[in-house]
Amino acid sequence: DAKTTQPNSMESNEEEPVHLPCNHSTISGTDYIHWYRQLPSQGPEYVIHGLTSNVNNRMASLAIAEDRKSSTLILHRATLRDAAVYYCIRDGAGSYQLTFGKGTKLSVIP
Amino acid sequence: DAGVTQSPTHLIKTRGQQVTLRCSPKSGHDTVSWYQQALGQGPQFIFQYYEEEERQRGNFPDRFSGHQFPNYSSELNVNALLLGDSALYLCASSLEVRWGTDTQYFGPGTRLTVL
Numbered sequence: 001d002a003k004t005t006q007p008n009s010m011e012s013n014e015e016e017p018v019h020l021p022c023n024h025s026t027i028s029g030t031d032y033i034h035w036y037r038q039l040p041s042q043g044p045e046y047v048i049h050g051l052t053s054n055v056n057n058r059m060a061s062l063a064i065a066e067d068r069k070s071s072t073l074i075l076h077r078a079t080l081r082d083a084a085v086y087y088c089i090r091d092g093a094g095s096y097q098l099t100f101g102k103g104t105k106l107s108v109i110p
Numbered sequence: 111d112a113g114v115t116q117s118p119t120h121l122i123k124t125r126g127q128q129v130t131l132r133c134s135p136k137s138g139h140d141t142v143s144w145y146q147q148a149l150g151q152g153p154q155f156i157f158q159y160y161e162e163e164e165r166q167r168g169n170f171p172d173r174f175s176g177h178q179f180p181n182y183s184s185e186l187n188v189n190a191l192l193l194g195d196s197a198l199y200l201c202a203s204s205l206e207v208r209w210g211t212d213t214q215y216f217g218p219g220t221r222l223t224v225l
Binding site (some may be wrong): 042046049087097098 | 141143145150151152153155158165166168200202214215217218219
């Protein structure tokens with residue numbers, strides 16, 4: 001049970017912003033939201049994580065809804081290298097594991 | 111700074127055989143987790159090792175076992191291989207994963223094919 005819901009696939013044009021949504025309606029108050037991505041033929045790589053407020057790093061921004069039942073990963077300018085499967089993951093209380101769903105496959109169109 | 115390394119890259123075995131996969135964590139990391147990724151699916155957690163002990167285990171049978179060495183490297187062993195064990199096996203390392211904040215760094219994986 002991944003406990004998050006994401007669209008199966010999305011498309012974006014190169015150099016345009018991309019908003020990847022994630023629903024986590026059963027999230028508890030202390031669960032973090034993590035985003036990882038997996039490029040073709042590679043292991044997953046960390047993108048960003050957050051708890052309540054919006055977060056920014058060099059790769060992306062994470063916008064978390066005020067009720068924390070959803071979040072959006074924002075890639076400000078998509079490049080061809082951003083084509084990957086993006087996983088939205090919420091921490092489980094007392095768990096050390098990352099519980100992956102099927103993620104969203106992002107295609108970037110030149 | 112070397113990231114997570116795994117060996118071998120690819121492996122072909124037959125049903126009933128046993129296999130050992132190896133993982134060296136990122137420098138400075140002390141915790142190793144193993145994941146299985148079937149084609150078209152997200153990775154599934156097998157277990158995590160910390161201080162040479164299995165700290166948490168996912169929903170995998172006892173045929174899957176592991177070990178962590180004093181230098182923090184780790185092995186994943188799978189006995190009595192089944193066709194369904196064919197998958198990409200991923201190792202991830204972290205620095206004492208604490209609930210909520212720690213980042214896991216993944217290796218490139220070992221592709222296991224069972225014939």
